[in-house]
Amino acid sequence: MNIFETIGRSTLRTGAAIWDVMALFFKTLYWLFFAPFKGKFIGRRYIFEQMVFAGLQSVLIVFFVTFFIGIVLAMQGAYQLDKLGAVRFVASLISVSITREIGPVLIALVVAGRVGAAIAAELGTMKVTEQIEALDTMALNPIRFLVVPRFLALLLMLPALTVIGDVVGMFGGFVVGVFNLKISPNLYISTNFQFLVMKDVMTGLFKSFVFAMIIAMIACYHGLNTSGGAEGVGRSTTLSVVSSFILIILADAILTGIFYFSSV
DSSP: OOHHHHHHHHHHHHHHHHHHHHHHHHHHHHHHHHGGGSSSOOOHHHHHHHHHHHTGGGHHHHHHHHHHHHHHHHHHHHHHHGGGTOGGGHHHHHHHHIIIIIHHHHHHHHHIIIIIHHHHHHHHHHHHTTHHHHHHHTTOOHIIIIIHHHHHHHHHHHHHHHHHHHHHHHHHHHHHHHHTSOOOHHHHHHHHTTSOOHHHHHHHHHHHHHHHHHHHHHHHHHHHTOOSHHHHHHHHHHHHHHHHHHHHHHHHHHHHHHHHHHHO
16 A cells, blocks of 8 residues: 555545544534424433533643642743732733633643543443444434533533633742732732733634633544544543544634734
8 A cells, every 4th residue: 555545545434533523513413402392301300410521520720720720821921920020920920821822722632532542432332232233223312412511511611611710820920929029919919900901802702612622522423423432432432532632722723813803
């Protein structure tokens, strides 16, 4: 097999996968908006359980990640700003960078590694044990009862986690600024919000919505297309995490470019 055949087959497989993910996305939207009018809707308790798993149980790891990132940013930023005699502006540096960029991306990567992998493994196990085929036999649509609750949970919980992470990250910078850099608390807080505008916060939240859709769709796609027993489940879980990571970074680059050029 020559290199052109390899490239061609890889391109065709990638194109088919993109098409399948988009088809799954539109089917999910259909069942999300039309399910209440077609028989019994998905149980609220099941959606709440998915929200607890995706959101509440991820708070602790999000707390530690963003807190220490805030500390690192404060120390690195202070090292550079001290040369310019502008150490107090480290507060603004942290608030803007975390809300616009670092917070949404890092939290999305954490959730993709924790929640996305769990979704892919769970659905993959259901697929190889023929539980999904059992749903079809009972005339229950798998997308409606398996994908939609997870999609909705991530869509609601990832922005909430992003808000929490932004606050915790700024608090980490506050700890370094007040106790290490000897900036007065009032001055640090006022400087923290001096250059932070609502657009910065909304940009990060919009990114988190997009990242939530990416994580949910990629994890559910790989889970529903699992084959090959236990080995296949592991392979689908790995592909889900790797694909989510790549697409989150790619989407972040595209969205950052859009928001940057729209403000120029």
